[in-house]
Amino acid sequence: MGIDAGGTHARCAAISSTGALVGRVGGPGANVHRHGLQASGRSLVGLVRAALGDAPPAGPVYAAVCAAGLDTVEVEAALADGLREAAPDIDWSLANDAMGAWKGAFGAGSSGVVAISGTGSVAFARNGVREARAGGWGALLGDEGSGYAIGRSALIAVLRQHDHLGPPTSLCGPVLRQLGLTEPRSIIDHMHFRMQPSDVAALAPVVLEHASTGDQEAGRIVDAAAAALVGFARAAATAVRGEGDPPTPFALVGGVSGDAHFRARVRLRSTGPALCLSWQEAQASPIVGSVRLAMEAAATACPGLIGNIELTPHLTAAIEAAA
Structure with a gap:
């Protein structure tokens, strides 16, 4: 799952380990400087839950959050603690929104x-x-x-x-x-x-x-x-x-x-x-970069889990259509 969260809007897209689009949703911004740690955390968890839908996944879920305002290790750690407490079933990784933008731009x-x-x-x-x-x-x-x-x-x-x-x-x-x-x-x-x-x-x-x-x-x-x-x-x-x-x-x-x-x-x-x-x-928008980062986190935690996934132009376009 990739989450691209700016100051005004946030987008979330989820793909399965077989490379199928699971869900895509949009919501309000989640810049911790502007909305606070608790409100941003609630928004991010809500996006992930909405993208996953009613049927819980059979395996682990890896979510990469690329959010504006994550500028120091202290703030990043505080938000990560809140996310893991609110949604312990999700494997969270966090980065500044610039990292997702870079991954999308240059693959x-x-x-x-x-x-x-x-x-x-x-x-x-x-x-x-x-x-x-x-x-x-x-x-x-x-x-x-x-x-x-x-x-x-x-x-x-x-x-x-x-x-x-x-x-x-x-x-x-x-x-x-x-x-x-x-x-x-x-x-x-x-x-x-x-x-x-x-x-x-x-x-x-x-x-x-x-x-x-x-x-x-x-x-x-x-x-x-x-x-x-x-x-x-x-x-x-x-x-x-x-x-x-x-x-x-x-x-x-x-x-x-x-x-x-x-x-x-x-x-x-x-x-x-x-x-x-x-x-x-x-090459692609920041939401695609966030999905790439989630794929990298999954590959590190479970080698071979996503070995067959390819971000084809069709899948990339589907991810970018996230509202």
């Missing part, structure tokens, strides 16, 4: 760097046994290049225009309408009392749309986000590069990455010999 590859742009942002690189990450500090400390950062910049742009401190932008009307507000100063109370990071990130599509149609301030926001992601990717890749290594394969995933204009801006900024990055499309 069995040995080198690459993946950047996630969803509610939050992070980059993770691997070169053989060497690993490094950059970013992923959360909304309070950074998350540049994320949907949250794009949405927050839009709110600031609207307020700066209102105070005659910033350039004119067409974002004001659409942003206020999406928030259900009538004047810019209402953003202050709305942001502090009512908005979660996911609500701020939900403004990103508005910014991307206006950037693609020529709004200069929206374009500046998008370019800044693209530059931040490439910076994270380069920093992580540089940390694991060996002397004389070829450019590091670079893939972009996450909810914001689905926008064609944004992908084009990131790809453009990642091009250049000095960056030592080589753009490529991800």
Whole structure:
């Protein structure tokens, strides 16, 4: 079972030891920083139970959780303890969501760097046994290049225009309408009392749309986000590069990455010999990477258990259809 849990949404897909899709479900985000250890744990256990359905499996169940917010061994251990107490019949393994994204993007590859742009942002690189990450500090400390950062910049742009401190932008009307507000100063109370990071990130599509149609301030926001992601990717890749290594394969995933204009801006900024990055499309999405990690855990615990499983294009597509 693979679980890909971001700040806004979580997905779970389960396959059998014969390579058949058992179940796939979706649910709310499970970032422990945002939802807390107990609530995140309940959500994750609920996803696993829903994916397995009413008929319990005949053999062991291996679940790999790749979740935003799992940044330290202390937090990872605390969540793992809660999961094992709530569902002792499941063999749990945990990792940051960047690990599942990497496994999905590069599969069995040995080198690459993946950047996630969803509610939050992070980059993770691997070169053989060497690993490094950059970013992923959360909304309070950074998350540049994320949907949250794009949405927050839009709110600031609207307020700066209102105070005659910033350039004119067409974002004001659409942003206020999406928030259900009538004047810019209402953003202050709305942001502090009512908005979660996911609500701020939900403004990103508005910014991307206006950037693609020529709004200069929206374009500046998008370019800044693209530059931040490439910076994270380069920093992580540089940390694991060996002397004389070829450019590091670079893939972009996450909810914001689905926008064609944004992908084009990131790809453009990642091009250049000095960056030592080589753009490529991800082989599969993070949910597939999470399933791969669960398969690896099962293979380690029970050699030969999943020896016949092959993540064919058909099975991969079925896993990726998880809601």
